[in-house]
Amino acid sequence: MAFFFNISNSSGVPFYRQIVNQVVYGVANGVLKPGERLPTVRQLAVDLQVNLNTIVKAYNELEIRGVVNTQQGTGTFIAENQEPVDPVEQEKGLERLCANFLNEVAALGVKTEKVFPILKKIEKERTSHKGIHA
Amino acid sequence: MAFFFNISNSSGVPFYRQIVNQVVYGVANGVLKPGERLPTVRQLAVDLQVNLNTIVKAYNELEIRGVVNTQQGTGTFIAENQEPVDPVEQEKGLERLCANFLNEVAALGVKTEKVFPILKKIEKERTSHKGIHA
Amino acid sequence: MAFFFNISNSSGVPFYRQIVNQVVYGVANGVLKPGERLPTVRQLAVDLQVNLNTIVKAYNELEIRGVVNTQQGTGTFIAENQEPVDPVEQEKGLERLCANFLNEVAALGVKTEKVFPILKKIEKERTSHKGIHA
Amino acid sequence: MAFFFNISNSSGVPFYRQIVNQVVYGVANGVLKPGERLPTVRQLAVDLQVNLNTIVKAYNELEIRGVVNTQQGTGTFIAENQEPVDPVEQEKGLERLCANFLNEVAALGVKTEKVFPILKKIEKERTSHKGIHA
DNA sequence: GTGGTCTAGACCACA
DNA sequence: GTGGTCTAGACCACG
Numbered sequence: 249m250a251f252f253f254n255i256s257n258s259s260g261v262p263f264y265r266q267i268v269n270q271v272v273y274g275v276a277n278g279v280l281k282p283g284e285r286l287p288t289v290r291q292l293a294v295d296l297q298v299n300l301n302t303i304v305k306a307y308n309e310l311e312i313r314g315v316v317n318t319q320q321g322t323g324t325f326i327a328e329n330q331e332p333v334d335p336v337e338q339e340k341g342l343e344r345l346c347a348n349f350l351n352e353v354a355a356l357g358v359k360t361e362k363v364f365p366i367l368k369k370i371e372k373e374r375t376s377h378k379g380i381h382a
Numbered sequence: 383m384a385f386f387f388n389i390s391n392s393s394g395v396p397f398y399r400q401i402v403n404q405v406v407y408g409v410a411n412g413v414l415k416p417g418e419r420l421p422t423v424r425q426l427a428v429d430l431q432v433n434l435n436t437i438v439k440a441y442n443e444l445e446i447r448g449v450v451n452t453q454q455g456t457g458t459f460i461a462e463n464q465e466p467v468d469p470v471e472q473e474k475g476l477e478r479l480c481a482n483f484l485n486e487v488a489a490l491g492v493k494t495e496k497v498f499p500i501l502k503k504i505e506k507e508r509t510s511h512k513g514i515h516a
Numbered sequence: 517m518a519f520f521f522n523i524s525n526s527s528g529v530p531f532y533r534q535i536v537n538q539v540v541y542g543v544a545n546g547v548l549k550p551g552e553r554l555p556t557v558r559q560l561a562v563d564l565q566v567n568l569n570t571i572v573k574a575y576n577e578l579e580i581r582g583v584v585n586t587q588q589g590t591g592t593f594i595a596e597n598q599e600p601v602d603p604v605e606q607e608k609g610l611e612r613l614c615a616n617f618l619n620e621v622a623a624l625g626v627k628t629e630k631v632f633p634i635l636k637k638i639e640k641e642r643t644s645h646k647g648i649h650a
Numbered sequence: 651m652a653f654f655f656n657i658s659n660s661s662g663v664p665f666y667r668q669i670v671n672q673v674v675y676g677v678a679n680g681v682l683k684p685g686e687r688l689p690t691v692r693q694l695a696v697d698l699q700v701n702l703n704t705i706v707k708a709y710n711e712l713e714i715r716g717v718v719n720t721q722q723g724t725g726t727f728i729a730e731n732q733e734p735v736d737p738v739e740q741e742k743g744l745e746r747l748c749a750n751f752l753n754e755v756a757a758l759g760v761k762t763e764k765v766f767p768i769l770k771k772i773e774k775e776r777t778s779h780k781g782i783h784a
Numbered sequence: 785g786t787g788g789t790c791t792a793g794a795c796c797a798c799a
Numbered sequence: 800g801t802g803g804t805c806t807a808g809a810c811c812a813c814g
Contacts, residue, residue, distance in 0.1 A: 259478065259481075259482065261482065261485075262803080262804060262805085263804080263805080264804080264805090266485075268489070269485050269486070269488065269489040272488070272489045272491065273485070273488035273489055275491075276488060276491040276492075276493075277488070277493075288785085288786065288787080289786085289787065290785095290786085290787090298805080298806090299805060299806050299807070300806090300807090300808095301805075301806075301807085302804085302805065302806085304787080304788080304789095305804090305805090307787085308788090309580055312577055312580045312581065313580065317659075317660070318786095318787065318788090319659055319786085319787085319813085319814090320664070320786070320787050320788070320812065320813050320814085321785080321786045321787065321812075321813035321814040322786060322787085322813080322814065323786060323787080324786090324787075333490070333491045338490055338491065338492065341490050342487070342490060342492055342496070342497070342500060343500065343504075344393055345483070345486055345487060345490070346497060346500045346501050346504055347504055348393065348395060349479070349483045349501070350501065350504055350505065350508075351403045351404070351407055352403060352479055353476070353479060354403075354406070354407040354410050354411065355402070355403045355406035355407050355410065356467065356472055356475050356476060356479070357406075357410050357466075357467045357472065358472065358476055360501070360505045362476070363476070363480060363501070364498065364501075366476060366477065366480045367480050367483075367484065367494070367497070367498075370477075370480055370481055370484055371484065371494045374484075391585075391587060392585070396588070396797080396798060396799090397798080397799075398798075398799085432799075433798090433799040434799090435798090435799055436798080436799050439798080439799085527746065527749075527750065529750065529753075530788080530789060530790090531789080531790080532789080532790090534753075536757070537753055537754070537756065537757040540756070540757045540759065541753070541756035541757060543759075544756065544759040544760075545756070556800085556801065556802080557801085557802065558800095558801085558802090566790080566791090567790060567791050567792070568791090568792090568793095569790075569791075569792085570789080570790065570791085572802080572803080572804095573789090573790090575802085576803090586801095586802065586803090587798085587799085587801085587802085588797065588798050588799080588801070588802050588803070589797075589798035589799040589800080589801045589802065590798080590799065590801060590802085591801060591802080592801090592802075601758070601759045606758055606759065606760065609758050610755070610758060610760055610764070610765070610768060611768065611772075612661055613751070613754055613755060613758070614765060614768045614769050614772055615772055616661065616663060617747070617751045617769070618769065618772055618773065618776075619671045619672070619675055620671060620747055621744070621747060622671075622674070622675040622678050622679065623670070623671045623674035623675050623678065624735065624740055624743050624744060624747070625674075625678050625734075625735045625740065626740065626744055628769070628773045630744075631744070631748060631769070632766065632769075634744060634745065634748045635748050635751075635752065635762070635765070635766075638745075638748055638749055638752055639752065639762045642752075664812080664813060664814090665813080665814075666813075666814080700814075701813095701814040702814090703813090703814055704813080704814050707813080707814080785813100785814085786812100786813075786814075787811105787812085787813080788810100788811075788812075788813100789809100789810085789811075789812100790808105790809085790810085790811100791807100791808085791809080791810105792806100792807085792808090792809105793805105793806085793807090794804100794805085794806080794807105795803100795804085795805085795806105796802105796803075796804075796805100797801100797802085797803075797804100798800100798801075798802080798803100799800085799801075
């Protein structure tokens with residue numbers, strides 16, 4: 249199963265962050281396996297139609313976070329030893345994310361109950377694709 | 383029930399947006415009633431320890447969205463006739479919000495199922511408190 | 517006590533990494549305290565005579581590593597809660613660093629005993645300055 | 651006593667440099683004696699699982715530094731007359747090496763005093779083994 | 785061919 | 800004023 253990147257220029261999320269998130273997401277869900285090679289920075293820049301340095305920036309953050317290993321002249325690979333996410337940090341981040349989300353939902357004038365079916369629908373679409381698509 | 387603003391400098395959400403969201407949220411939940419007066423920009427700037435212009439920007443956005451009315455020299459009040467949100471816009475905004483949310487959850491390495499109980503828990507806490515908390 | 521940056525273009529160490537290292541070093545030794553503000557990216561670029569983006573890259577890595585916090589429009593500050601370095605990782609990194617160092621010393625044809633006085637001399641010079649100087 | 655090469659892809663040191671250092675180190679410590687034959691580039695490339703050109707580059711640097719002599723069609727041998735290292739160059743290289751080392755130690759958040767026992771420990775292990783180990 | 789670094793300059797978002 | 804993002808293009812180091 250191939251791994252597809254896709255970026256959207258209308259979401260307000262920076263390109264490089266979309267790339268970072270998709271890789272982290274792919275690793276977390278087993279779509280990207282340790283040792284697997286990512287596209288070259290040049291190739292991905294062409295595919296996604298963005299500047300080379302934008303890809304470099306994304307891969308760089310992944311390297312710092314320990315998600316990938318880079319060997320100059322060889323390529324970029326999913327790291328063998330994925331740092332387990334600190335469960336305390338994860339929990340805190342998750343709470344904050346959820347609270348923010350509910351604030352914004354409320355700010356749209358939408359009752360919280362209405363989001364559950366939407367979230368499930370999106371999730372279902374994504375898992376049925378078994379990858380990340382445009 | 384008093385209305386409390388709460389801003390956090392570690393959430394990554396800009397100050398002015400936190401303020402906007404909290405007012406809209408307060409209105410949507412009936413904590414802030416039409417005609418009710420908001421703090422002056424100067425007072426709020428002092429209370430929240432942020433720059434005056436940040437409050438101005440937030441109140442401006444609220445004015446533009448029709449959530450508040452500003453009376454020159456008198457103050458800022460929750461608008462009497464809250465503009466109903468355009469349902470089409472609402473639907474689109476909601477989808478984008480949900481998709482973004484799931485992306486960020488995924489980027490934390492958390493499976494989507496785990497968010498539902500958390501969302502429900504936060505929602506329950508809030509409805510029991512009938513206010514806005516950090 | 518002021519904090520001085522200095523970069524050298526002859527060491528082979530990239531500019532941005534020299535900056536990152538000096539900040540981490542400053543924090544580890546208490547010269548930079550939590551909450552303290554770093555120079556603005558523009559100011560530092562001028563002072564060090566390097567491109568703005570080089571500073572941005574360095575500050576960016578520090579942000580990802582949790583060493584500093586950035587508030588857009590406000591500045592860059594030493595993070596309040598410094599992540600304690602994982603002692604196991606630190607130990608491993610230290611061993612590797614030392615082993616590499618001894619390899620290179622040996623490759624220069626120098627006996628290991630000769631490095632101790634040199635290391636001590638450099639250390640003494642640095643601590644007597646109580647800061648980082650050009 | 652056999653001579654073992656060891657390369658690690660996680661140390662950040664380029665492959666070709668690891669090879670160069672190990673040979674120079676072996677010569678400096680008498681493990682590799684003048685006239686001794688090194689593995690062929692092809693053989694070593696297979697053994698270490700690296701690109702042929704990487705070995706070529708390492709052997710080239712060794713040849714330039716006068717550590718080995720290459721006989722076309724015969725092989726690569728440790729040079730009979732090892733060039734004595736220019737003492738001025740040696741001194742300068744050593745200072746720079748030490749300064750860099752202390753920087754990296756500091757960047758790990760480790761106080762300088764802690765490195766002395768580690769360096770001594772590694773040195774002791776090596777002299778007792780009389781070989782090169784990972 | 786691979787990735788890494790640096791420069792120059794533009795435009796945006798935030799306080 | 801602050802930092803953030805993106806582009807364009809150059810040159811270097813490594814395999």
